[in-house]
Amino acid sequence: MLTSAIRMHLAFSDCDLDVERRILRRAGRIVHVEPQVFSLLVALAAAKGRVLDRDAIIDAVWNGRIVSDSAISARVHAARQAVGDDGRAQSVIRTVTGVGFQLAQTVRSGRPDTVELDVPAIEQDVHMTKSLDGTGLAWASSGVSHDGQPALLRGGHWLTHLELDLKNHVWAPLLAHLNQGRRLLRYDVRGTGLSTRSVSDLSLDRFVEDMLAVLHASGEQQVDIVAASQNVPVSIAFAVRYPERVRRMVLLSGFLRGADRRRDSAPSMTDAFLALLHNGWGDPGSPFMQSFYAFYMPESTRVERESLAEIQFASASAEMAVAYRRAIASFDVTKLASLVDAPVLIVHAQKDAVNPLSEAQDIAAHIPVSQMMILDSANHIPLPRDPEWARALEHIMRFLSD
Numbered sequence: 001m002l003t004s005a006i007r008m009h010l011a012f013s014d015c016d017l018d019v020e021r022r023i024l025r026r027a028g029r030i031v032h033v034e035p036q037v038f039s040l041l042v043a044l045a046a047a048k049g050r051v052l053d054r055d056a057i058i059d060a061v062w063n064g065r066i067v068s069d070s071a072i073s074a075r076v077h078a079a080r081q082a083v084g085d086d087g088r089a090q091s092v093i094r095t096v097t098g099v100g101f102q103l104a105q106t107v108r109s110g111r112p113d114t115v116e117l118d119v120p121a122i123e124q125d126v127h128m129t130k131s132l133d134g135t136g137l138a139w140a141s142s143g144v145s146h147d148g149q150p151a152l153l154r155g156g157h158w159l160t161h162l163e164l165d166l167k168n169h170v171w172a173p174l175l176a177h178l179n180q181g182r183r184l185l186r187y188d189v190r191g192t193g194l195s196t197r198s199v200s201d202l203s204l205d206r207f208v209e210d211m212l213a214v215l216h217a218s219g220e221q222q223v224d225i226v227a228a229s230q231n232v233p234v235s236i237a238f239a240v241r242y243p244e245r246v247r248r249m250v251l252l253s254g255f256l257r258g259a260d261r262r263r264d265s266a267p268s269m270t271d272a273f274l275a276l277l278h279n280g281w282g283d284p285g286s287p288f289m290q291s292f293y294a295f296y297m298p299e300s301t302r303v304e305r306e307s308l309a310e311i312q313f314a315s316a317s318a319e320m321a322v323a324y325r326r327a328i329a330s331f332d333v334t335k336l337a338s339l340v341d342a343p344v345l346i347v348h349a350q351k352d353a354v355n356p357l358s359e360a361q362d363i364a365a366h367i368p369v370s371q372m373m374i375l376d377s378a379n380h381i382p383l384p385r386d387p388e389w390a391r392a393l394e395h396i397m398r399f400l401s402d
Contacts, residue, residue: 129217138194139187155231156189169307173384202327281318337366351378
């Protein structure tokens with residue numbers, strides 16, 4: 001393949017291809033494209049003006065698999081849109097009739113100094129409220145719901161920060177998507193972000209009370225909930241305790257039983273992970289962070305990994321992160337799941353190494369009105385450039401619009 005040995009930036013016109021991280025920038029801003037479209041752009045740039053015929057494009061983009069001419073045309077059309085070109089102008093990507101396609105611009109090496117997010121800016125209002133035990137909770141509201149849709153509550157979990165999330169290469173694209181046509185409510189869980197940092201009670205009941213406090217403060221009577229990872233058992237418990245408050249739920253990468261409650265979990269591995277966490281929290285080069293990436297986001301780019309590492313210290317201290325992992329490991333809502341009345345969509349990566357697929361299957365088996373979407377992915381954390389998570393987002397928005 002043309003891209004196999006390339007580890008550089010390829011620049012042309014006002015575009016830059018970061019080949020290693022698989023990122024396209026145009027005029028210094030990131031443009032999100034499908035993986036096949038990116039591979040096509042790299043192949044054209046690497047050819048440096050040479051015409052690529054149909055076989056060369058199939059080899060570079062589809063690894064030699066047989067595809068239709070319409071599939072090739074669709075990727076060329078998308079590539080032209082991404083670089084500010086079209087089929088009429090052909091100022092960047094030229095069609096050579098009867099032969100193939102070529103890049104019509106001079107290719108040069110390049111490396112931009114800064115990386116900007118190409119997502120709509122979110123204007124939010126940040127507030128403080130108190131949970132039942134007096135713990136201060138920071139919460140934010142952005143956008144307005146249309147067509148009678150309820151507000152959307154993004155359940156709180158670790159590794160978030162209300163202000164920094166909007167600049168984060170992992171969370172910002174997801175939040176921008178969820179905020180379309182909806183009032184979006186978010187909060188930093190106790191002990192993290194802008195909420196009270198010094199807390200000792202990390203029990204399931206306190207987390208449920210925190211969700212209720214945020215809803216009280218927001219003035220919303222009923223919401224849809226998007227919960228991820230450790231917020232899944234919290235949201236299940238919340239929906240059972242306050243069924244009138246929940247219309248629909250989306251549960252991402254979740255579980256019913258924490259690691260200490262699973263029959264197939266090895267406590268020694270958990271202890272080893274916590275030791276690594278404490279010593280390497282927020283250090284991009286530490287053994288913990290390498291282990292974290294491998295388990296939580298194995299298919300991430302360097303930009304995404306660095307972006308998430310930067311938010312760790314701002315989100316929580318190493319001591320609080322360890323306390324969180326210990327608390328989460330003891331959660332068990334197996335007996336509550338069958339009492340959930342709201343319709344639920346369960347989304348889970350097939351090769352999730354943090355919470356195995358069997359946990360998602362258990363959720364689906366216990367919740368009466370549920371459907372499951374299994375993704376061909378290994379990423380526990382939703383990544384903007386993962387085509388499976390992009391497909392899941394479309395399904396999620398359809399589910400919530402019903």
